[in-house]
Amino acid sequence: MDETIGLRIDVDTYRGTKFGVPALCSLLKEYKLKATFYFSVGPDNMGRHLWRLLKPAFLWKMLRTNAASLYGPEIILMGTLWRGPLIGEKLANIIKAAADDGHEIGLHAWDHHRIQAAADKLAPEEIHENLRKGVETLTRITGAPPISSAVPGWRCNEKILAEKSKFDFTFNSDVRGTDIFVPILETTASDGDALTPQPQIPTTMPTYDELLGKNGVTSDNYNDSIIEKLRPGQLNVLTIHAEVEGGKCLEMFDDFLRTVMERGWNIVPLGELLDKRRETLPSCNIARSAIPGREGWVATQQATETPSTPHG
Numbered sequence: 010m011d012e013t014i015g016l017r018i019d020v021d022t023y024r025g026t027k028f029g030v031p032a033l034c035s036l037l038k039e040y041k042l043k044a045t046f047y048f049s050v051g052p053d054n055m056g057r058h059l060w061r062l063l064k065p066a067f068l069w070k071m072l073r074t075n076a077a078s079l080y081g082p083e084i085i086l087m088g089t090l091w092r093g094p095l096i097g098e099k100l101a102n103i104i105k106a107a108a109d110d111g112h113e114i115g116l117h118a119w120d121h122h123r124i125q126a127a128a129d130k131l132a133p134e135e136i137h138e139n140l141r142k143g144v145e146t147l148t149r150i151t152g153a154p155p156i157s158s159a160v161p162g163w164r165c166n167e168k169i170l171a172e173k174s175k176f177d178f179t180f181n182s183d184v185r186g187t188d189i190f191v192p193i194l195e196t197t198a199s200d201g202d203a204l205t206p207q208p209q210i211p212t213t214m215p216t217y218d219e220l221l222g223k224n225g226v227t228s229d230n231y232n233d234s235i236i237e238k239l240r241p242g243q244l245n246v247l248t249i250h251a252e253v254e255g256g257k258c259l260e261m262f263d264d265f266l267r268t269v270m271e272r273g274w275n276i277v278p279l280g281e282l283l284d285k286r287r288e289t290l291p292s293c294n295i296a297r298s299a300i301p302g303r304e305g306w307v308a309t310q311q312a313t314e315t316p317s318t319p320h321g
């Protein structure tokens with residue numbers, strides 16, 4: 010795979026879809042590049058995440074000012090009763106345009122917030138429903154089923170992998186790791202047969218929000234620090250966000266693309282990385298670990314007995 014970077018673009022929100030995706034599509038077109046987009050296509054409930062963070066202070070203020078008697082009781086329920094807009098319904102044209110540009114189309118989630126916040130509490134039926142609605146929506150929009158899926162926040166577990174194996178994904182990108190692999194599953198199908206999970210193409214590099222502000226990384230030297238982490242001759246998968254690199258960091262990402270291409274790096278959608286490796290995939294377990302700059306755990310590829318690319 011010499012000097013290759015797999016480019017993965019996560020789209021979490023309505024805003025990211027509406028503004029970030031077209032911006033990234035036109036940037037990639039300028040450089041004649043293709044990437045893998047992972048879309049969230051159901052309700053944008055990411056506001057609830059903010060609500061959760063704000064709640065203690067907000068509630069205290071409500072009690073202090075007796076807001077309910079001033080504004081009526083509905084203010085207490087703000088953001089929890091109203092359903093977020095259905096991204097795949099309102100912004101189908103943008104998702105379709107990305108597919109028409111020749112990018113790989115993957116499923117991030119139906120309800121990003123729900124999966125990320127409750128990955129461990131979800132029943133298999135709810136996981137399956139979330140995947141089914143996402144796959145059907147993307148199929149309806151683009152005319153073809155999504156080639157891949159990527160669970161929100163790398164919050165992947167055995168239950169999620171087992172449900173994914175019932176869909177027709179060519180590969181998935183659910184974990185942090187170092188090389189393409191097939192995950193080892195203990196779950197069996199209802200008839201007792203072994204499930205066959207799809208290959209995993211892990212994210213190998215940190216994200217913008219993980220690196221920024223740590224060890225002297227600022228927006229001025231961000232590109233240098235991410236380029237330093239590229240591993241020639243090995244798997245490199247960079248995950249960017251439509252909300253970030255397609256928004257306020259667009260110019261910085263433009264610089265990144267130009268710099269790495271000048272240095273001879275190829276940038277490809279994830280599926281192309283798999284095409285070169287399909288015959289020799291190792292089987293690996295997945296565990297949980299903490300990652301600097303990220304809250305909570307992420308699913309992480311565990312080492313194999315026969316590492317395929319030893320290096321010193």
Ligand SMILES: [Zn+2]
Nearest residue numbers: 019021161162
């Ligand atoms: Zn996401």
